[in-house]
Amino acid sequence: MSPDADPHRMSDLGRRVAARRTELGLSRADVAARTGSTQGYIERLEEQLPMPGTAFLVRLANGGEILMLTAADAPLAQAAEADETIAFEEGRVDEAFHQGWSVLVGGPARTVQDRAAADELRRSVHSTPWSGENRDTFVLLTPRRVTGRRVLVEGAPGVQPPS
Structure with missing residues (x-):
């Protein structure tokens, strides 16, 4: 800053x-x-x-693929093992100004089977699963469809008045 x-x-x-x-x-x-x-x-x-556009938010999130860490017996891992299409949603609310955004990404998912690739991913991630430990299955979602929504409040800082 x-x-x-x-x-x-x-x-x-x-x-x-x-x-x-x-x-x-x-x-x-x-x-x-x-x-x-x-x-x-x-x-x-x-x-x-x-309020950045969806495309920038995907790039900011390192948009090639979305990495998720889950338990081997979780429904997410099972869907990825079955080569199913899944969806991932991320959003934020600015409670002070009652604004926000939401992005929904859908596409095929797969588990990382190669142990060396999984070890490299483990070294490169900078976060941990919010739901706790014992998550050892890496799932990669390849975005095929990205949709989103922004909620803006007229008069809030950073929101341009209508022309």
């Missing part, structure tokens, strides 16, 4: 992106390179309340 950034004007998404970037030891230039954007856009995302 730049020294003159007003944390009260930051969106929930902007605060989360800045915190995660700092946690990972990445510069804004690093995030820009990974997402195919500019350092100025990452600064704007973090500090000025933009």
Whole structure:
């Protein structure tokens, strides 16, 4: 965050992106390179309340594939083993301004069978399953369809008035 950034004007998404970037030891230039954007856009995302498009959110999430860690006997692992199409949804609500967004990604899923590939994924992930430990099956979702929705509130910071 730049020294003159007003944390009260930051969106929930902007605060989360800045915190995660700092946690990972990445510069804004690093995030820009990974997402195919500019350092100025990452600064704007973090500090000025933009509502980014779905395509950028997918790139920000490292959009080639979505990685999930689950238990071997979980329905998600079973669906991936059966080569079924699954869906994954992510969203955020900025409770202070009653705004938010939601992205739904659907596509084929597969489990990672190669032990070396699974070990590399385990070393590269920067989070743990929110539902607890004992999750040792990696499932990869290849996005084929991405849909989403934004809820904006007129008059909230960062929302342009209608023209």
